[in-house]
Amino acid sequence: MQWYDANLVQLQSVMVYILLGLSLQVVLRAGIFSMASIGFFGVGAYGAAILANDGHNVVISVGVPVVVGFVGGALLALVVVKLRGLYLGLVTLAFTLILSVLEGNGGELTGGAIGLHGIPQLAPMPLLVSVVLVVILLVSQLQRGGVGRSLDILRLNEDLARSLGFDPIRRRNLLMSLSSGLGALAGSLHVLCVSYVSPGTADFGLVVVGLTLIVVGGMNSWVGAIVGAVFVVWLPVTMGSTIGPWGNLIFGAAVVLVATFAPDGIVGIVSRLVAFIRKTWLTGEVYGSGRRLSWPRS
Amino acid sequence: MATILSVQDVSVHYGGVKAVDGVSLEIEQGLLVGLVGPNGSGKSTLLGALSRLTALTGGRLVFDGLDYTRLPASRLSGLGLARTFQVVRLLPALTVLENVMMGLDAKRGNAKISSAWFRPRHARRVDRQVREEALAAIERVGLLSSINEDPTSLPYGAQRRIELARALVSRPRMLLLDEPTAGMTHEERAEIAELLQQVRADGVTQILVDHDLDLMADNCDVLYVMNVGRLIAQGRPADVLADPDVQRAYLGKAGHAHA
Numbered sequence: 001m002q003w004y005d006a007n008l009v010q011l012q013s014v015m016v017y018i019l020l021g022l023s024l025q026v027v028l029r030a031g032i033f034s035m036a037s038i039g040f041f042g043v044g045a046y047g048a049a050i051l052a053n054d055g056h057n058v059v060i061s062v063g064v065p066v067v068v069g070f071v072g073g074a075l076l077a078l079v080v081v082k083l084r085g086l087y088l089g090l091v092t093l094a095f096t097l098i099l100s101v102l103e104g105n106g107g108e109l110t111g112g113a114i115g116l117h118g119i120p121q122l123a124p125m126p127l128l129v130s131v132v133l134v135v136i137l138l139v140s141q142l143q144r145g146g147v148g149r150s151l152d153i154l155r156l157n158e159d160l161a162r163s164l165g166f167d168p169i170r171r172r173n174l175l176m177s178l179s180s181g182l183g184a185l186a187g188s189l190h191v192l193c194v195s196y197v198s199p200g201t202a203d204f205g206l207v208v209v210g211l212t213l214i215v216v217g218g219m220n221s222w223v224g225a226i227v228g229a230v231f232v233v234w235l236p237v238t239m240g241s242t243i244g245p246w247g248n249l250i251f252g253a254a255v256v257l258v259a260t261f262a263p264d265g266i267v268g269i270v271s272r273l274v275a276f277i278r279k280t281w282l283t284g285e286v287y288g289s290g291r292r293l294s295w296p297r298s
Numbered sequence: 299m300a301t302i303l304s305v306q307d308v309s310v311h312y313g314g315v316k317a318v319d320g321v322s323l324e325i326e327q328g329l330l331v332g333l334v335g336p337n338g339s340g341k342s343t344l345l346g347a348l349s350r351l352t353a354l355t356g357g358r359l360v361f362d363g364l365d366y367t368r369l370p371a372s373r374l375s376g377l378g379l380a381r382t383f384q385v386v387r388l389l390p391a392l393t394v395l396e397n398v399m400m401g402l403d404a405k406r407g408n409a410k411i412s413s414a415w416f417r418p419r420h421a422r423r424v425d426r427q428v429r430e431e432a433l434a435a436i437e438r439v440g441l442l443s444s445i446n447e448d449p450t451s452l453p454y455g456a457q458r459r460i461e462l463a464r465a466l467v468s469r470p471r472m473l474l475l476d477e478p479t480a481g482m483t484h485e486e487r488a489e490i491a492e493l494l495q496q497v498r499a500d501g502v503t504q505i506l507v508d509h510d511l512d513l514m515a516d517n518c519d520v521l522y523v524m525n526v527g528r529l530i531a532q533g534r535p536a537d538v539l540a541d542p543d544v545q546r547a548y549l550g551k552a553g554h555a556h557a
Contacts, residue, residue, distance in 0.1 A: 141415055145425045146408030149400050152389050159351050160387050165375035165404030165468075174411070220391070 008125070013233045015128045016190040020206075021213045021225030022139050023182035027175050028219040029143065031155030033089040034176055036076055037183025038210050039096035040069040042103055042202030044187025049116045049197045050109065058122040058192065065188045066181050073180020077173040096207060104199035115198030123192035131189065135182065139222045151175075216258045218265025227266050302327040302472060302503050303348070308357030310343050317343040319527035320357075325472075325505065330498045332518035332535065333507045336547070339524040341507045342384060345474050348505070349381045350374055361472070375405060380470035384477045386457045388449040394460055395445040398432040401464035435467035436460075439493060455486030462493060472503040479510055491517050515539060523547070 004011070023037035047065030052058075080091055103110050110116065142148065150171065153161045158168040191197045209232055217228025231254075239250050262269050303325040310318040318340040325331055333341050346352030348359065350371035359367045361379055374380075380401070388397050403409045408428050413421045436442055439459040444452060449460050458478055465473055475494075479487045491513055494504060508514055514521060515535040523531040523538060525547040531538045538544055 138415060141418065142411060145414065145421060146399070146403040146406075146428065147411055147414045149389075149392065149396060149403055150409035152392060153400055156389055157387050159371075160383065162351060162371035163349055163375065163381050163383075164400055164464075165372055166409065167370065167372040 010233050010237060011125065012123075012128060012193040014229045015125075015132050016186050016193065017209075017213060017229035017233060018132050018226050019135060019182055019186035019189065020210055021217060021228050022135060022222060023179045023186060024210055024214045025219055025222060025225045026139060026142065026182065027179045028214060029155070029221075030151040030172070030175055032172055032175060033085055034080075034092045034179060035089060035096055035207055035210070036073060036092040036176065037069075037179040037186075038202055038207050039092070039099040040072060040180040040183035041187035041190070041206060042096070042099050043072065044069060044184030044189075045191040045197045045201050046103055046106075046110055046116070046187075047184070048188030048191045049119045052120045052122055052192060053116065053118075058127070061122060061192065062185065062188045065184045069184025070177050070181035073183075074173060074177040076180065077176035081169060081173070093207060096202065097204065100199050100203040103202075111198075113199060115196060115201070117196045119191055119195040119197070121192060121195050123189050128189060128193070131185070135185070136222060136226075139182075143222055212255050214265075216255060216265055218267030220264055221267050221271075224265050224267040231266070300327045301325065302362055303505075304358075304360040305348065306358040306360070308344070308347055308359065309355040310340075310347050310352055311355040316527045318347060321524070321527075321529050323522065323529070323532075325503060326520075327503055328498070328501050329519040330494060330504045330506060330517060332514040332521040333505060333524065334509070334511065334514055334521060335524035338526075340527040341524055342476055343527075344524070345381065345476050345505070345507055349379065349474055372404075375468055375470070378469075378471035379474070380465040380468055380472070381474035382461050382465050382476060382478060384480065386454075386461060388457055388460060390448055390450040392449075393446050394436065394441060394449045394452070395429065395432055397449050397460055398436055398463045398467055399428050401435075401467040402428045402431055405468050432463075432467050435463040438466065438496075439463045453486075455482055455489065458482065458486075458490065459493065462490075466497065466502075470502060472505070473497065475504060475506045475508075477508050478506070479508055479513060487513055511539065 020037070020041060023041075024035070027034045027037075044065040047068060048061045051061040051064060076092075076095065080088055083091055104113050106112070142151070150161070150166055153164060153166065154168055154171060161168045161171075187202060191201070213228035213232045214224060215228075216231050217226070218224030235254065236251055239246070258265060264272075301324050303323070305321060305323040305325075308318060308321050309316065321340075321344060333344070335341050343352055347354055350359075350366070350369060354367065357367070358365060361374075361377060364377065366374065366377065369377075389400075399408075406424055406428050407413065408421070408424045410421075413424070433442070433445065436445055439462055441452075441456060441459060441463070444456065449457055452460070462478065478494075479490050482490065487510060494506065494517060497504060506514070506518065518535050520532065521535040521538040522529055523541075523544050530547055531541045531544045
């Protein structure tokens with residue numbers, strides 16, 4: 001219990017970052033390079049802050065921003081329907097940065113550059129954990145079986161997806177909407193834990209953390225979001241207490257190393273190891289093992 | 299015999315380039331139809347138009363009495379029209395079995411997010427059915443021993459056969475094949491030809507684009523020749539290849555040649 005109390009802030013952060021990581025992972029798995037969910041993290045954070053300060057309960061304070069995220073994400077998907085790859089990444093990044101500027105200039109509603117403080121802490125740990133578990137359950141169902149394969153086809157080639165009977169645009173729009181809703185969920189729960197929000201809550205810094213999280217964890221599986229969340233929360237803390245100012249350097253180096261040598265992240269390394277062990281020492285049966293988790297090596 | 303595909307005055311223009319220019323075809327059910335022509339003659343563009351992946355500039359497409367000129371490409375597999383691509387497109391992160399299952403997922407509703415979330419048991423049952431059918435399709439192309447392999451680790455000929463299995467698993471009535479023997483050895487080509495004949499025996503209509511004229515002459519019931527976006531000859535392979543226009547446009551003056 002002592003450990004739990006001392007690390008409550010970190011545990012809350014991990015929960016929020018798992019949600020943020022999943023919001024990025026659901027789109028990246030399908031080859032959609034969208035960072036819009038980080039913008040909607042800010043929308044969720046401010047939305048929840050305003051609603052909770054007005055005395056609304058946790059269901060309203062979280063539910064309304066999440067719905068706004070879903071709808072906003074769907075609308076954004078329609079606007080960027082023709083963009084792919086890095087172009088989509090740039091536009092959704094710009095979208096996120098514009099939102100952060102708007103948040104800083106929202107007058108009394110958003111508290112300007114100072115932001116909003118003293119927000120009621122409506123998200124106790126049991127609630128946070130339950131929400132995360134439900135979201136993991138829902139997202140993991142999208143990554144297996146036929147739905148999972150449809151995301152892989154989408155990433156591989158849209159024409160192939162069409163010829164196999166999938167409407168790639170509809171599926172893309174749905175995933176971007178889901179991603180934005182998850183971003184808003186993460187943001188609203190974040191603000192109900194830390195009880196303040198400012199324009200810096202969801203700016204470029206969070207984009208860096210989010211991308212680091214999912215690159216290090218592995219973007220091809222929902223497990224990557226969990227591993228990545230633990231990594232980005234605990235590594236700087238651990239490093240900071242042992243080697244002081246060198247922490248950030250090692251943090252950055254770890255990111256570079258993983259991105260260079262293991263593009264499918266920590267989960268990819270582990271799943272390949274598991275598949276290798278199974279293949280070499282056990283039956284040779286690889287189907288259904290961690291193989292599906294690895295990023296295609298073409 | 300009944301006409302299954304009717305292509306009426308179809309054009310695909312890119313600016314001033316007439317990639318396909320007023321092509322009309324009537325394809326009879328159950329035949330293996332060959333489409334040949336020099337590079338850039340518009341064969342692949344025509345296949346793209348027939349599979350609705352390439353937008354038409356003009357013309358009409360009728361499949362089994364249904365005008366599908368404006369239907370989205372994603373609806374065609376449901377109608378029974380499947381295709382393969384010139385470039386092999388298999389997912390290395392998935393097994394051979396899973397790659398073939400993809401060909402049936404959409405048709406069986408095995409990729410519905412709603413059933414994955416709200417009817418997981420139903421979703422698992424559908425997935426098992428799709429798996430069974432995929433296994434049958436893999437058996438057909440003779441790769442049952444490799445179902446758990448990474449498809450990209452297999453020889454090129456096997457990869458092509460996996461793609462064929464993926465197209466066949468949905469039991470299409472018509473199959474569009476874009477250069478299924480490209481880059482293959484002689485033996486691999488013979489295997490594919492045999493496979494196409496088996497598919498033909500099942501009554502599946504096939505349109506085959508390929509550069510291997512011997513393969514086309516030996517296996518096709520009807521041969522169409524394209525040049526600069528237009529059809530210049532059609533008929534029985536032997537007659538078509540002997541046609542002086544075809545010799546001039548496609549084969550050059552030397553007569554017989556492999557492109």
